[in-house]
Amino acid sequence: MTDIFLEDRFDLYTKAHLQTLIKLRELEDLINQIELGQMAGNQVGDLLRVLLYFSVEERSHHLEEEAEVLSKFKILENHEINQMIRKLYQDHSWLEQNWTDIQEHLIAVVYKSGWFDLLELRRNFEIFNALSLSHIKLEESIFPQILRITQISKDIREVELVIDA
Ligand SMILES: [Fe+2]
Numbered sequence: 001m002t003d004i005f006l007e008d009r010f011d012l013y014t015k016a017h018l019q020t021l022i023k024l025r026e027l028e029d030l031i032n033q034i035e036l037g038q039m040a041g042n043q044v045g046d047l048l049r050v051l052l053y054f055s056v057e058e059r060s061h062h063l064e065e066e067a068e069v070l071s072k073f074k075i076l077e078n079h080e081i082n083q084m085i086r087k088l089y090q091d092h093s094w095l096e097q098n099w100t101d102i103q104e105h106l107i108a109v110v111y112k113s114g115w116f117d118l119l120e121l122r123r124n125f126e127i128f129n130a131l132s133l134s135h136i137k138l139e140e141s142i143f144p145q146i147l148r149i150t151q152i153s154k155d156i157r158e159v160e161l162v163i164d165a
């Protein structure tokens with residue numbers, strides 16, 4: 001029997017991951033423009049939208065994954081999956097810290113005020129980008145495994161119910 005709720009959740013997460021990949025490329029393009037000193041006035045709006053995406057949508061995505069999946073499956077009797085779930089939690093907190101570091105530079109660019117360091121922005125972005133990619137890759141590999149394990153244990157429970165009846 002398929003866990004529809006979990007399957008739907010994972011489909012939504014995959015869509016969110018694709019959106020994050022697009023936003024990372026947009027952010028990279030914008031940082032290139034900032035570096036070249038060629039950011040047009042209308043690109044400030046694009047930068048604000050990217051800022052909003054990672055500050056609000058990406059953050060709620062992490063919180064949702066933790067509430068709907070990670071917290072529920074961290075006690076699975078599978079050492080490898082438990083380790084990976086711990087790694088996903090750790091990634092979320094590093095990504096949040098990393099984004100906070102990037103954010104302050106981007107806000108300074110948008111409002112043309114405050115402290116802003118191009119080299120540091122570039123370095124923080126490279127770290128954020130690499131960690132986001134490896135994090136998404138890990139989730140896309142672990143979520144189907146969780147789905148398989150929950151289906152197997154459901155099937156076992158159903159067989160036991162039939163036997164006990
Ligand atoms: Fe995710």
Ligand SMILES: [Fe+2]
Pocket residue numbers: 061062065088092135139
């Ligand atoms: Fe995640």
